[in-house]
Structures are given as C-alpha cells and as structure tokens.
Amino acid sequence: MNKMEKALHELAEMDELAAGTSPIHGLCAPAKLLTTIAYIAVVLSFGKYQLSGLIVMVLYPVLLFQISGVSVGSFFYKLRIVLPLVMAVGLFNPIFDRRILIQIGTVGVSGGVISMLTLMIKGVFCLMASYLLMATTPIDVLCAALRKFHLPATLVTLLLLTYRYIGVMTEELAVMTEAYALRAPGQKGIHVSAWGSFLGQLLLRSMDRAEELYNSMLLRGYHQHFHYAPVKKCTGKDAAFFLGCTACFLLLRFVDLAQLLGSLFVR
Amino acid sequence: MHMADALLAPAVAATMYVASGTAAGISIHKLKKEDDPAKLPTMAVTAALVFAGQMINYTIPGTGSSGHMCGGMLLSALLGPQAGFLSMVVILTIQCLLFGDGGLMALGANIWNMAFYGCFVGYYLIWRPIMQGKLFAGMGAKAGQRARIILASILGCVITLQLGAFSVVIETSLSGITELPFGAFLALMQPIHLAIGLVEGLITAAVLVFVYESRPELLRDVDTSDKAVSAKRSLKATIAILAVVVLVVGGGLSLLASGNPDGLEWALFGNAEEGYSENMGLDEESFGVSSAAADTAGAIQEKTALLPDYAFPESESAVGTSFSGVVGSALVAGVAVLICLAGGFFRKKKAGA
C-alpha cells in the first residue's frame, strides 16, 4: 500500500465511523463541536505541573469512546503525525528543568519530567477529543454546523467541494504512483527526472476537470449558491450534553479530583 | 510543521485564530469582488490535488531521503494569493479534522504558519516581484522566465518555511510549555527547515516549470506573449539546471542526512511512516491510562517503603502534583478501566440479545 492508498483507507474509515448510530452520533453537530472546543480549551489551560488535575480529564474521552463504540486502535494510528513534534519539544524539559518537585520513595521526580508528561498527555487528550468529534460526525454535517456559526458560505462550500475531490484525486495519484513503481522497481520515490511531470500531468488534467465540473454546475442552473441538506435541529438533549460536559470540565479544572480522591486514602 | 494543540496555550491559539481568520475574511472579500464564479471549483480541485500531491515521495538524488512538495507556493502561483490561501486553509482543515494532523485549537496557528506565509508573503514579496522583474533577461525570453520560476520557487519555499518555523518557535515559547531556551529552540528549528525549504523549493519549481512548458497561461504573472521556442530542448536545459542545483543541495543534504538514513523525514518530525513504530511505542507510554499505571507502581513502591516521604519544593504553590495526586490519578485510571470493561460488557450483551 502506498501513502495515498493509506490515506484513502483512513478517509473511508472515518466515513464509516461517522456513519454509526450510537447516542453520541445522534447528538447535533454544533453541540458536539462546542463541547470538543470547551474540552480542549480546558485541557490546554492546565499549568505545566498540574499533572494530577489533567489526568482526571481522561474520563471524557474514555466515556465517549465507550458510548460511541469507536475503537481506540485507529486513534493511536493518528497520533503518529502530531505527537513527534510535541515529543521533540517536551523531551527538552527534563534537561532544562531539574528541580525536584515530588519525591516518591528515594526517586525524585523533576519538574521537567512532570511538565513533559503533562505536555504529552495534553497532546493525546486534545487529539482524542477532536478524533472523537470526527468519528461521530460526518464532515458534511459538521460543515452545516459551521455554516450555522456564520462561517462564510464560500469557505464552507470550498471545504465540501475539496473534500469531495480529495478522494478522487488521491485515488488517481495512488494509481499513478503504482504505475510508476511498477516501471521503476527499487526506486523509493519519484526520480528527479520526473519531478515536474509526475504531478504536472495530473495538474493539467485537473484543470480540465475543474472546467468540466464548473460546466456541470452551470448546466444545472448554478448561480453562486449551494444548497445543502437541512441541518438537524438541536434539542434540549443536545444542550444538556454541552452544558453538562462543560460544567464537568470546569469543575475538574478547578477541583483537583485526583488529589481529593487520593487524600481520602493516603495521609 | 503541523503543530499540535498541546503546544499552544489557549490565549496564543485564540490570537492565531483571530489573525488567520482576518486573513481569510479579507481573502473571501477580495475573491467576491473578483466575481469569477468558475474559481471556486478550480480552487477545490487544485486544493484536492495539492492535498494528494503532498503525499508523493520525491527521491532526493545523492541521499536516501525523500522530500515533499510545498503547497502554498504552488497554489498561489496557480490561483493567486487569496484563492491560494483559502485553498490551503481548506487543506489544513481537512488534514486536521480527518487525519489528525495538527489540532482543532492549533488550526489557527497552523494556517498562519503554513498558509499565510506561503501564500501572501510568498506571492507578494517573492513570486510577483521576481516574475515581473527583469532578472535573467539576458538568457532569452523563455529561458529567463524559467530561471525566474525556479528562483522564485526556491526562494519562496525557503523564506516562507523559515518564517513558518520561526513562528512555531515564537508561538510555542509564548505558550510557555517548553523549557528549551528561545535561542536553542531557534537554532534547532531554522537549519532543519532551511534544508527542507530547499528541497521543497526544487520540487515545486519542477512542477511549475512543467506547467509553464505546457500551459503557461495557468501561471500568475507569467508573460505568455512570446511564442514558445522548441520546448523539447528547453525541457532538457531545465533538467540540467535542476540537476546542478540538486547536486549542490543534495551534497549538502547528504551531510545532514548521513547520521540518519531518513534524516529529512526525521527532521520533519516523523512525517514518515518509518518513524511510526517508534512513535507508537512512545504513544502508549504517554497515554493517560498507562502512565497512570506507572504512577500506581510508584505508589505501591511508596507503600512498601512504609515511609510516605514526599515533599513539595518551596514556592511552587501551583503545583498540583503530590502523592495524594498520584494515588488519585491511579484511582481515576481504575475508574476509566472499569468504564471500558463495563462498555465492553454492555456491548457484548447487546450483540447477544
């Protein structure tokens, strides 16, 4: 499988996940979007040493994963792109910040280690939240929600049109890459002599495609306005989800549940 | 260069959203004034193409590494800065939402770092001045034009990538999440991105020169008035020019990459699948539950030591991590595991019924 085929596979997977029927899938997109943003904002607002407070925030994604039935496995695969940069940045913390913050037995844990862990956990949690949003909400439904939040129609339409053609283009390139590889065994990528023409050829064809696409719009009476499927109305249930979750996030932000729980048992 | 949510404080993320949002607003306004209804489908198809095109691995001669294309320069050379910017916005949004590249909060910053510089700075300060200038005029109309395209692409990619990398450093430092001194961080990021920029510039130049040879009218600010002269020879000449530049750059890069067989991809911070397995290993360690499990182990060790000998350092009052915190975290992890078990149980029951 080449990269493009993997990407196509990922797209198909997200589509399938989003087409599920769990209670989370049933919630309206604006409520889910706002809740996700609230979650990420709260997670990011934790200080760099507030590890125990942060860890409690795991409950939201865990609950959502369970209720929605989305598998955690495919989520881990997504981590591969973003996490390395987070790691690279975080890995320096233990080197520069060596003050011992807690002493566990004879082992002292430095501030740098804690802040590094905090950073990485933040990275994982935030990605989990947006992954859960996308795994339970089809992208066209999300776009309709964005339109509701008064995002300009141009941008939303462009997003949907692009999304529609990403599959088409990626597939075309996947086939081209395969065809190239078959005639160039042993080459890892595109040889320098084909740097320009490989993508260039497709680019020229794409321009013709864009023209045909536009013609097809014109022939069906297009005058600069796209009509999308009507958005599902948000109900009290959706509002309750958003408000309930946000209240919990805030509570967890200001009350260190882990600390509290722990102090019941220790000390 | 996709930044994750974790690298940003909410305030910085919000600021970058405002900045990118403003740029997008102005672009949409400008596009509406242009009133070219055919542009939208063209933008969509080109954006989709660039999205896919960025996945192509280009072999860099003389090294074992491969490079990728730079979307921002290509898009603004084809569509103009505003349409190019909006196309990049859409690409980055889709990457963020469906592929987990970057994050929902960091999207504003990522748009700024990658789309704004690539499209606006790249176009207004580099592409247009060079393309409209008289540079290389002595080489003849066509060869001069080609040389200008190559120069603009390379300069454009290098400079916009430097700006992008610089912004990543500033945004991360302002967010206060790294202990890495500003200067050291900068010294780490800029040279790597210089190399990446050179390679991206060459690849982008190759694509744009190809477009120029076949359909010059597709490119912005390219003078298409003069008749095309023997395209075949000129293509050869182009490849020759490219080859020379590539050799020089490739030589430099192989030095950089020598320590690591896939140096460039490593430098891209794991854009490669190669790094995947290692990353996965690390992921699971930093995943909440398992790290809490590690904490539990610590707690047990603590108990067996019988002397709960832990202490806060002097002034850090904001520190929320203490021994009780560790125990609490472990409890939370336990609850999380219970939820998982319960969920599995219920689903099995459902499937059975």
Next chain:
Amino acid sequence: MIEFKHVDFSYEKDRPVLRDLSFRIEKGESVGLIGANGAGKSTVMKLLLGLLSPTSGEILVDGVRVEKKTLPEIRRKLGFVLQNSDNQMFMPTVYEDMIFAPLNYGLSREAAEQRVDAVLQKLGLQELKHRHNHRISGGEKRMAAIATILAMEPEAVLMDEPSSALDPYNRRLVINTIRELKQTKLITSHDLDMILDTCERVILLSGGSIAADGPAEVILRDRALLEAHRMELPFCLAGRA
C-alpha cells in the same frame, strides 16, 4: 426541438472542428451521435449547451437561438449526463446533488424533495438517497448521475458515453433506463450495440461533418460505411465471422 443550421466551429483558425453542420431532431426522437475519436461529437454537445459558441451558423432549441441571453432558458430544457460521473456529482451526497438543480430553478425544498423522491422511486434507487457520492460504486454513480439530470425534468436528455466503464449488468441497467425515458434523447457513444438498443436514428459524424443520417437499423448494418469512418459493426450484428 433541436436544430443546427450551417454550424461551423473551430478552436483555432484554419483548423475547423465542425464544417457546415445542419440537422434537426424532432421532439421525442432518440438519436445516436456516432463517429471516431475527434469527429466532433463532444463539440456538438458543447455547442448545443452553449458552453461553446459557433464560429458561424446558428443553433436553435425549440425555435430559440442558443446565445448568451437565452442560456438559462435553454439549459433548463436540456439535461446533460457527463461521461465522468465524478465531475458531475460534486455535492457530498446523492440527495444534495439531485436537489441542486431543482432548488436553483426556484422550487421550494418540499417540492424539490418530492421530485427527487419520485425520480429515485422510478429508477429504483431509493437506497442511494443519503449515500455519499465518494462511497458509491461506478455503476451506482452512473445511475445517480442520470437521476440528478432527471430531477431537473428536462425536455431533452443529452448523454456522453452513458455506458462507458460499466460492467454488463450495470450497462444493461443504464440501457433499460434510457429506453424508458420519454424525453428527446441525443446520445454520443462508441458503444454501437447500446446505440442500437436505445436509438431509432443515428447521425454519423466524420471529420466535422455529417457522413450519414438515417435509421439506426440501416446505418449500423452498413459495414462498408462504418469501416470507411473508422468504426465497426455492432457485435450483435457482426455475427461470428
């Protein structure tokens, strides 16, 4: 209903694509437009739809000349099924694609949705309604593309290679669908068997002008004529020679 009067067309000077083309298609006729690659078939379609304008001559649809100011009126009457369904279906779902034209022509959402449902029902495609365009098979996509055009309720249906790249089952499905259409039909294709099944009249284009125009049964049986214009007898008529 459709009339070409002495139409000339060229993309570049001195390289005419169509030369003095004249023909008439009556209401309710189904006409196959055949010819080798480069004979000018697609150009005829594009001219008729007003995507190109003739260098000289005129084109009439229901007696109205195809020109800039009559385009909305004319395009409303003509439904064009593209060869590449991916280029035709640009909306996220089949339903949104089908409702695109009716809404653009000012129908209320309720009326438009009724129309969409009726077409889907007629073609037996109800199952496709809320499917994503990028997640349906090639055969389904072609049928959905025809459905989007029928939802416009056009007076004439133009089709560019409607049977290309389909498996035998889907090809037959498309052919049966075309046969049931009551509208005026103009179909270009290299699939002469399909033309024979769906059209009573055939116009043979060659080098930008009409080489033959007559009943499909006659022209498609004329081996000498077809071979003279770089074509072959339909398989079903060729026998096992």
